[in-house]
Amino acid sequence: MPTINGSASSHGLQGIHRGMQMLRKDAQEIADASISHSRDPAQPVPDDTKKAEFERPLVGLIEDNQQVSASAKVIQAESEMLGTLLDDMA
DSSP: OOOOOSOHHHHHHHHHHHHHHHHHHHHHHHHHHHHHHHHOTTSOOOHHHHHHHHHHHHHHHHHHHHHHHHHHHHHHHHHHHHHHHHHHHO
8 A cells, every 4th residue: 555755735845836837837827928918019910929928827826725624624534633633532
């Protein structure tokens, strides 16, 4: 039987940390793309290029949000289980 190292809350916190790091990265990509398009309005950027530059980080923001939410639920579930165990022991 495989063993699991660490508590659920530590894994949940790692997941939240990773999700927040990726969220910052994706937000920065969106900001960078916005700035690069506004620098030289005399040279318009094709719509397909704009779409491609924004599409991946926007999808990433949704994925990052799901990562953080799922990790928070792991921590919440562990907390509820520990509460139930303590109530049963009392």
